[in-house]
Amino acid sequence: MNAAVEITGLRKDYGRRTALRGIDLTVPHGGIVGFIGPNGAGKTTTMRILLDILRPTAGQVRVLGEDPRKGGAALRSRIGYLPGELRLDGRYDVATLLDHYAAVSSPGRPVARHAWRPLADRLGLDTTRTVRTLSKGNKQKVGLVQAFLHTPELLVLDEPTSGLDPLVQAEFVTMVREAREAGTTVFLSSHVLSEVEQVAESVVVLREGAVVLDSTVARLRADAGTQVRLILAGRVSPEEFTHLEGVRSVVLEPPAESATEPERETTALAVDLAGSPDALVKAAARHTVLHLSAAQSDLEDVVMRLYSKESR
Numbered sequence: 001m002n003a004a005v006e007i008t009g010l011r012k013d014y015g016r017r018t019a020l021r022g023i024d025l026t027v028p029h030g031g032i033v034g035f036i037g038p039n040g041a042g043k044t045t046t047m048r049i050l051l052d053i054l055r056p057t058a059g060q061v062r063v064l065g066e067d068p069r070k071g072g073a074a075l076r077s078r079i080g081y082l083p084g085e086l087r088l089d090g091r092y093d094v095a096t097l098l099d100h101y102a103a104v105s106s107p108g109r110p111v112a113r114h115a116w117r118p119l120a121d122r123l124g125l126d127t128t129r130t131v132r133t134l135s136k137g138n139k140q141k142v143g144l145v146q147a148f149l150h151t152p153e154l155l156v157l158d159e160p161t162s163g164l165d166p167l168v169q170a171e172f173v174t175m176v177r178e179a180r181e182a183g184t185t186v187f188l189s190s191h192v193l194s195e196v197e198q199v200a201e202s203v204v205v206l207r208e209g210a211v212v213l214d215s216t217v218a219r220l221r222a223d224a225g226t227q228v229r230l231i232l233a234g235r236v237s238p239e240e241f242t243h244l245e246g247v248r249s250v251v252l253e254p255p256a257e258s259a260t261e262p263e264r265e266t267t268a269l270a271v272d273l274a275g276s277p278d279a280l281v282k283a284a285a286r287h288t289v290l291h292l293s294a295a296q297s298d299l300e301d302v303v304m305r306l307y308s309k310e311s312r
């Protein structure tokens, strides 16, 4: 069966500016894929093309098995979309606006009256307020409610947690997980990996209109490896460790200026380890180990390193 979203060789030029340089991307049915990248990477452009708000310059796009340019209102009603730049009609109260969204979002499959109420309650949205008077975060909640309201097959969420406080963000994460359990496919964008890794199984990193990473979160964690810090008695050469299985790099930490004479007679090493620690531990055990600590590498750092690697 086709994937929920299939993008092949997608290119988008805005006049002489190229926003997408021929990207390939797949969101499997029932999966959650996070789309991250720095400002101007092309995330919003990609999502707008999926919704047929923008037309591609070249390449193929299939959404729920259809070409967005031909799918029309029927395809649109199967998608819940939260735009990055949400524009709401400020004249109405929230309840009236949500009733309106309920009526138009799924014409062939009417949404029950006030179906928005449980969602609004979960997000702590006061539906009696006039939209114009809402704060940024509360407007974002209106956007989220309208995206989830008609239990769509596919959610396309452009920076969904923008402006939300941490409690509401946590509720949003629960809503995404529940949607997924109900069989919904989710494609969401963010600037930060930490947000995406809470919900997504896969992550696609976009930079300057090109995909620079497409990986499962589990793979990313395994590749990120472990940072090990070792302090050994005596002067030990880092070379002893550099070629061991699983060791990616070894850095000798110079003693602090304030180090005492006995401290200067020790060796502090920072080891970047991928996979099993066995070879490293056995090699360290040939010496007197004064200290050993290990921490999982921060995935955010891994992605940041990737940005800078790619820019070199």
Ligand SMILES: Nc1ncnc2c1ncn2[C@@H]1O[C@H](COP(=O)(O)OP(=O)(O)OP(=O)(O)O)[C@@H](O)[C@H]1O
Pocket: 014, 017, 018, 019, 037, 038, 039, 040, 041, 042, 043, 044, 045, 046, 084
């Ligand atoms: N209407 C437009 N006209 C001209 N250039 C545009 C237009 N919309 C976007 N761009 C350019 O296309 C590139 C991609 O923009 P896009 O908004 O898709 O990025 P993004 O990854 O969503 O960024 P952000 O994280 O800042 O929202 C940027 O260089 C942007 O300046």
